[in-house]
Amino acid sequence: MNRSDSKSIILERIRQALDDVQQTDHPKAIDRNYRMQSDMPDDECISLFAERVREYKAEVKIVDRADEMGAVLESLRSRNARRVVLAPGFPDKGLLEDEFTVVKDEPVPLSNKALDECDAVVTSSFLGIAETGTIILNGSEGQGRRALSLIPDFHVCVVPSNRIRGIVPEAIEELNNVIKKNPAPITFISGPSATSDIELNRVEGVHGPRTLHVIISMGAGACTGNISCRT
């Protein structure tokens, strides 16, 4: 049978299977009685985010925005990184180049092999979720394409404090506004990669970066109230 028929056959099977169901143009709205927004004050939100990310065995530093690059440098030094990939658009102010071999993904994208030879990657992030300790990357400014934050073994990720949301629905809503304009790939990262496949022993670090440092950058642009958080 022709493959193009399969679509009509499956759709016909579905319609027949549902012949007992009354189809309506105005289905009842889904009862969304769960929390849509958290009522946490901002400082609580930030410290919960830090706490939850730490529980995944990632290192978390909370610094003033002015000290952001200092914290990045300190992280890279602490793991003896030498070759470092810098995500396009990450505002490093040229500070990394004095100390590390900085590799860039533009104008020519790096080969997989070149990426694999890097010790670390530095990226920004799109959002954080406090309740789940999740970092969200969507390829926007300072994050780079997905391979950048995947292949090097050590990921240093900067999360501006005003990008931290309380709960999952707040982050999904914000992504909703973005994805319909720019459907770029999105990655949720909650701690370093892990497996519990051998006798249920948790081992941190399988294929993704085995070490994750998260730098929460406070200060300029940090929120002073829940409302400013969402602008």
Add this chain to the structure above:
Amino acid sequence: MNTPTFEQTAKQYIENDQLRRNIGFATKTIREKRKTVVEEMPDWEELREAGQQIKDRVVKNLDSYLLQLEESVQRAGGHVHWARDGEEANQIIIDLVKDKGVSEVVKVKSITTDEIKLNDALQQAGIDALETDLAELIVQLANDEPSHILVPAIHKNRTEIKELFSSAIGLPDLSDSPEELTNAARLYLRKKFLNAKVGISGGNFAVAETGTISVVESEGNGRMCITMPEMLISVLGIEKVIPTWQDLEVFMQLLPRSSTAERMNPYTNFWTGVSENDGPKEFHLILLDNGRTRVLSDPGGRDTLHCIRCSACLNVCPVYERTGGHAYHSVYPGPIGAILTPQLRGPEDKSAASLPYASSLCGACYEVCPVKINIPEILVHLRGKVVSHQKETGGWRAKIQPEHAGMYMMARAFQSRSRYEGAQKLARGGMKLFERDGMVSKLPGYLSGWTSARDLKPIPNESFRDWWRTRQ
């Protein structure tokens, strides 16, 4: 091939101490962790309710959501294929891979591709499919079958895995520490990832509105398979579609806590068609029926399609905990498998027809199900279907089978008061013959199954109705 029934092989698995210990430990650990992360959510019940409602809507409007999904994926530069069964899906994949001119593909753990036996089909076509999830790799190297949805190699201990890695991937100097074994897998697979041309995945959700597909995972092998190859092929059952992006706010809370018992799994991938300068240049989505429309056609079993494959029901099931996954002879074990497998395969499959009986109907699975599938109710419904099917196809032998005859008599007895009371008197008299020391501990013939493991209290001399009558 004749697949054995559940009761034919369950016993041999129960007698395997190692297996039972491993499964018991795994289920208990995950069960307790799940309880903690679920109880900290103040709105868990509201999320479950929303999850149930969304899935109900999807299933009842499946055709329009699939068409919308197809349009969205195509708009984003992806290709969509429809496959009536596993064979067709496999052929589509083989053709795509051959067109690409490669003989090896990397795979993300996917039960759907296990269901359609994709790896075997690829192998027959001369294509090696490399499983990249650690547990799936272990199962594949051992030529074994997964035993749990979430932790497929839970039946193997570290010594077995060490020996397997030594012989199968030539690493003789390994210790049996999980860290070292995991690192061995990392090194073995890294080369493969960096040179992969084709990746194959399943998918957890497909958003009709945006065409976005998502894969939740822990190890990063998913990120590798989804990001690195030139071509990505994803196989999703038609029931995996969800209407809107917003619906992810429900499922991204329900799934990780129910599945790995974490607040969030380490990695979740979302991609929409193909993106310029990021990831595969070619994306193919295969929408698979393979019995799902059969499940859909039964209003009493339809809710089975709400399942988001979290495996919480396995971990609380007293039957699964003792037999493990292999006894179910299906890629879908445990309570969800006991209702899904027989419906996917249809009433002719005798092995699958035994599965609705692999339950004590205790209801624990319903309580933990994140989308509130009433598994016990569907089990009972399916038992009824199994019996009717036997009656319809089994000829006169099936009709005079004691259980059917007994049920027929019961039905007659319950139809009128006089018959009911007469039957009571008869049973009371009959039971006297088997009563010893005020208990019935041995019934004859067909009824002996009931008393083989428990004593029965005899029917009292006087029924409530008799007593009521004399009182007046």
